[in-house]
Amino acid sequence: MDLVTAEEMRKLDEVTINRLGIPAIALMENAGRAIAEEIIALCRRRRGIMPGDGARAGGAVQAPADWRGAREAAAFRSAARDSGGRAAAGADGGPAAQPPGFRVSGDRALTLEQAGDEHWLILAGKGNNGGDGLAAARHLREAGIAVTLVYAAAPETLAGEAARQRDAAAALGLPALVYGRDRVDFAACSGILDALLGTGSAGAPRGAYAELIAAANASGKPIVSADIPSGLNADTGELHEPCIRAEVTVCLALLKRGLTQYPGAGAAGQVVVRSIGIPAALAREHGVQAALLTPETLRTRLGVDVSRRRSPEGHKGTYGHVLLAAGSLNMSGAGLLSARAALRAGCGLVTWALPGALQPHVIGAAPEVMLAPASGPEHGGWNAGTAAEVLRLSASRDVTAAGPGLGRFAEDTAWLRMLWEGLETPLLLDADALNILAEADYGSWKPRRHPVILTPHPGEMARLAGVSTAEVQRDRIGLALEYAQRSGVVLVLKGAHTVIASPDGQAYVNTTGHPGMGTGGAGDVLTGIIAGLLAQGLEAVQAAAFGVYLHGLAGERAAGKRDHPAALIAGDIIEAL
DSSP states (O other): OEEEOHHHHHHHHHIIIIISOOOHHHHHHHHHHHHHHHHHHHHHHHTTOOTTSSOOTTSOEEOOEEEESSGGGOSEETTSBOTTOOBOOOTTSSOOOOOSOOEEOSSSOOOOTTGGGOEEEEEEOSSHHHHHHHHHHHHHHHTTOEEEEEESSOGGGOOHHHHHHHHHHHHTTOOEEEBTTBOOOGGGOSEEEEESOOTTOOSSOOHHHHHHHHHHHHHOOOEEEESSOTTBOTTTOOBOSSOOOOSEEEEESSEEGGGGSTTHHHHHOEEEEEOOSOOTHHHHHTTOOEEEEOHHHHHHTSOOOTTOOOOTTOOTTTTOEEEEEOOOGGGHHHHHHHHHHHHHTTOSEEEEEEOGGGHHHHTTTSTTSEEEESSOTTOSSOOTTHHHHHHHHHTTOSEEEEOTTOOOOTTHHHHHHHHHHHOOSOEEEOTHHHHHHHTSOGGGSOOOSSOEEEOOOHHHHHHHHTSOHHHHHHTHHHHHHHHHHHHTOEEEEOSTTOEEEOTTSOEEEEOOOOGGGOSTTHHHHHHHHHHHHHHTTOOHHHHHHHHHHHHHHHHHHHHHTSSSGGGOOHHHHHHTO
8 A cells, every 4th residue: 555745645636637537526526425434434333333234225335445543453454455456464464354434336325324313514624625525525415414514714715626516515505604703513513524624734724724623622522534634744644733633534545644653643543545536556657655564565566475485395594594793791682582583583593693701691591593702701792803703704694683782882883884894794783783873974984785774763763864853753754765765775763653764765664563562672673583584585675674564463463462561571572473
């Protein structure tokens, strides 16, 4: 599933209308119907009527694509179908959850049983988002739901297709109020459709728009947003004040980047993506840069065998050898977690290069891991001279990972530079290796012939990019893409809905994970997983994306085995791989 910016969506709209000849009013009609269907689905759920209960008009029922913004389960539920019509597996490879909405085919109108006490306020702005809401109001009225239009601006200020929808609503006699002129009784409604501000809006809502948003939030009534919640930045997920807090967001045509990133994902509620007639293939044709990371994406775009099949003739040499430079006396567990995770990810062998004084403390802790002291037994940490031993060990290994539990030490920049310039294997850097890199002018180092993967959390990313952590979080996808392209690295920006960005300008937003994974050592586990996949022959972006996906999926499974997710620890993630 593609993720678009507001500008990318505008261009795809333009191509659909001007090149394909699909009228804008037809797209708006489709949008209005899709929104109405999702409101009806919400009403049915509130009444305890599940999809499939009772008579179905017109026969066939199809489910829309459903992407939940905050997954106690935030995964692509694709027993539903994406906007290109392809069926996909659930996040765990098994059956997907029952989607919340439905689309009825055929000519008969949608109906809602016992709709008499439903009354929805339709908050309409003067742009196309408002036009979508007005179209939805007509479909809701056809379904037997009472609606009242609430215009944020004088109706005569609407233009284009939105004005045509205004006229159609007026011709049908739909009740209409103008905010600021007429009294709006939020207490008397059963739900609110937010069609105030769409992807074209910028900055904080003002005037009547701000007042309507505040009133809607304060009403306590369920809110459905058309395309994006008003006040949310469609590109970044940044929330302006005020911003609608929606129960459901009906995202039209293609998923907007901002709905996948916090805090926006939290304000959007359940996100349902609905096709409105813009062909999904246009996104790839016109260079859309980002996609949701799902099993479908891994298979079709990244060429990953998500089943991780093993050859009946395979042996430990078949699946690669990881060299891990990690750990110190104070942080021995980090290296141990990474080494074990690499093995659980399926690589054949792991050699852990570690300070000599640490070796006696970890012998036998993971008997499957080979230990290789990189310094004399008197050294509890790393020093510049150990780089030569790491380089020697790397000659017979397939990938080198460095950083977990490394600590900082004298001449650590020279140490990392020797690895950067001397390693003839893919290189993965995490934790303190990233902090060392952030203080170095590595752009002046000898260019590497083999890939580099960086796996920063937001604080480490801030140091790498020379910005504040708040700036990193303000536009995670945009910043990750810019940094990966400029630096020629594969970047894994960790956090809720981790972003993977490649040097060729593609980004993937992960759909797996669990709040319980906010625990020490979880990042070290991810380092090991990605390194283990690299050793098995995956390309850097494949290993990074698949590793992040598996890491989140294992976290979900591990959390599910605990009475409370707060009890989850990093070792549980390894055991759930």
